Amino acid sequence: xxxxxxxxxxxxxxxxxxxxxxxxxxxxxxxxxxxxxxxxxxxxxxxxxxxxxxxxxxxxxxxxxxxxxxxxx
Amino acid sequence: xxxxxxxxxxxxxxxxxxxxxxxxxxxxxxxxxxxxxxxxxxxxxxxxxxxxxxxxxxxxxxxxxxxxxxxxxxxxxxxxxxxxxxxxxxxxxxxxxxxxxxxxxxxxxxxxxxxxxxxxxxxxxxxxxxxxxxxxxxxxxxxxxxxxxxxxxxxxxxxxxxxxxxxxxxxxxxxxxxxxxxx
Numbered sequence: 001x002x003x004x005x006x007x008x009x010x011x012x013x014x015x016x017x018x019x020x021x022x023x024x025x026x027x028x029x030x031x032x033x034x035x036x037x038x039x040x041x042x043x044x045x046x047x048x049x050x051x052x053x054x055x056x057x058x059x060x061x062x063x064x065x066x067x068x069x070x071x072x073x
Numbered sequence: 074x075x076x077x078x079x080x081x082x083x084x085x086x087x088x089x090x091x092x093x094x095x096x097x098x099x100x101x102x103x104x105x106x107x108x109x110x111x112x113x114x115x116x117x118x119x120x121x122x123x124x125x126x127x128x129x130x131x132x133x134x135x136x137x138x139x140x141x142x143x144x145x146x147x148x149x150x151x152x153x154x155x156x157x158x159x160x161x162x163x164x165x166x167x168x169x170x171x172x173x174x175x176x177x178x179x180x181x182x183x184x185x186x187x188x189x190x191x192x193x194x195x196x197x198x199x200x201x202x203x204x205x206x207x208x209x210x211x212x213x214x215x216x217x218x219x220x221x222x223x224x225x226x227x228x229x230x231x232x233x234x235x236x237x238x239x240x241x242x243x244x245x246x247x248x249x250x251x252x253x254x255x256x
Binding site for chain 1: 080212219
């Protein structure tokens, strides 16, 4: 990965777009990642979200299917 | 997602990642999972029956909760059909009943809530609050089924959880529209 990769734009979706996306798709068709802390996840999370705290992301990349779109929050 | 969870106006589940999974962890195969899921659906059905009786004087509420009873019956039927479609045989209910009767057997509903406690809680509560409890319960079941479909190794069991989560999603949309009508 080159230094320019750090400046790549990451497409974002609004909460409403995500809601529509999740309603239309089957959970099999996307990765939905909650990157907050476990206690935050415990308090509330989007149904079906996989908890991968930011600090663990680098070591747990294998849990994210690169073939599918990924939504993180 | 822009704005993170604070921007999210949709439904939320609660509990740690392993929440509810304990019910299913002893279930190593699809047949046992069907037995457990059936028990939870049975618990939900008993809960909705109790709520329908509780709001007997309110025609709209009674019909709404009776619809939920029939929806749970539909879930149970689909669960069996999915299992039979996958394995070619009906599950051995005698065996499952003796294995899980102590822990479940309709006493616990989806989301892991004891039916008795939930029915006790709705006494003195309104229809909207009871619907909110139902939605909270179904959201957690939906959340659990998605997580289980990803973590369980048995391929048939994976299919069953996928089917269950898809059904919960439809069920939730209906519940949410009912709640919108009432508030």
